[in-house]
Amino acid sequence: MSPDLEVLKKEAAIRAVSLIESGMHLGLGTGSTAKYAIEELGRKVAAGELSNLTCVATSQASDVLARSLGLDVGPLTPQAFDIAIDGADEIAPNLDLIKGLGGALVREKLVEVQAKRLIIIADHTKLVQTLGQKAPLPIEVLPFGVDSTLERLKGLGAVGELRRQSGELYITDNGNLIFDARFAGQDLAELERTLKGTLGVVETGLFLNMAERAFVAAPEGVREVVR
Ligand SMILES: O=C(CO)[C@H](O)[C@H](O)COP(=O)(O)O
Structure with a gap:
C-alpha cells in the first residue's frame, strides 16, 4: 500500500529542514505541509540540533505554532532570509507556483521575495504541467x-x-x-x-521565478526538483 499524503508531506518537510543550519534567519510558510516543517524545526531546536535561529511567520497560524514550539519569531524587517520553506498549491516544471489556497499569499510573498533560497515542500499531487490546471x-x-x-x-x-x-x-x-x-x-x-x-x-x-528548489514526496520517494 502507498503511504498516505500526510506521511509524504512530512517526508518532504524533513528533507527541506535538513538544509537549515544554526544561526540562520528563516521564513516560515503556511499550510498543512509547512506545519510539518515548523514542527521539525521545533523538534531540532528542542533537541539542541539547531540553535540561534530567527524566524518570521507568513500567517498568524504559523506564528502561533512556531512560538508554541519555542522558536524565536519576530516581525518582518528588510533582513534577507537565508531560507524560506513553504508549501504550494500547484508546482509547474520550472517551479513557478500557485499559492494561497491556505489564504496567506500576501505575507508569503512579502517574506519569500526576501529569501535567498525559497524551498517548496509538497506531495506529488501538486505537480502540474501548466499552472491553473487544477487549482484556481x-x-x-x-x-x-x-x-x-x-x-x-x-x-x-x-x-x-x-x-x-x-x-x-x-x-x-x-x-x-x-x-x-x-x-x-x-x-x-x-x-x-x-x-x-x-x-x-x-x-x-502567482509566485513566478521565486522558488529555488522543491522537495516533492511520492510513494517511490522524495524527488528534488531544481529550477
Ligand atoms: O499557499 C499556501 C497558503 O497560503 C500553502 O502553502 C498552500 O495552500 C499549500 O498548503 P498545503 O500544504 O496545506 O497543501
Whole structure:
C-alpha cells in the first residue's frame, strides 16, 4: 500500500529542514505541509540540533505554532532570509507556483521575495504541467469596493468567486477577501503584471521565478526538483 499524503508531506518537510543550519534567519510558510516543517524545526531546536535561529511567520497560524514550539519569531524587517520553506498549491516544471489556497499569499510573498533560497515542500499531487490546471488562482482584494474590483477582474477574463468558509466570506490575516479565479490561456508574467495593476487587487498567488528548489514526496520517494 502507498503511504498516505500526510506521511509524504512530512517526508518532504524533513528533507527541506535538513538544509537549515544554526544561526540562520528563516521564513516560515503556511499550510498543512509547512506545519510539518515548523514542527521539525521545533523538534531540532528542542533537541539542541539547531540553535540561534530567527524566524518570521507568513500567517498568524504559523506564528502561533512556531512560538508554541519555542522558536524565536519576530516581525518582518528588510533582513534577507537565508531560507524560506513553504508549501504550494500547484508546482509547474520550472517551479513557478500557485499559492494561497491556505489564504496567506500576501505575507508569503512579502517574506519569500526576501529569501535567498525559497524551498517548496509538497506531495506529488501538486505537480502540474501548466499552472491553473487544477487549482484556481487566489487573488487577495480589498473589501472596500469589492464588487467594482470583481467587475474589473471579470473584464480581464477572470471567472471565479469570492472564497467562503462555513458559509461566510473568508477574511485573510490582513482583513481582506480572496477571489479564486480561473483565466483561460494567458501568459502568466503578463497576467501577473495586469492583475497587480488592477485597482482593488492587493496581491496574487502567482509566485513566478521565486522558488529555488522543491522537495516533492511520492510513494517511490522524495524527488528534488531544481529550477
Ligand atoms: O499557499 C499556501 C497558503 O497560503 C500553502 O502553502 C498552500 O495552500 C499549500 O498548503 P498545503 O500544504 O496545506 O497543501
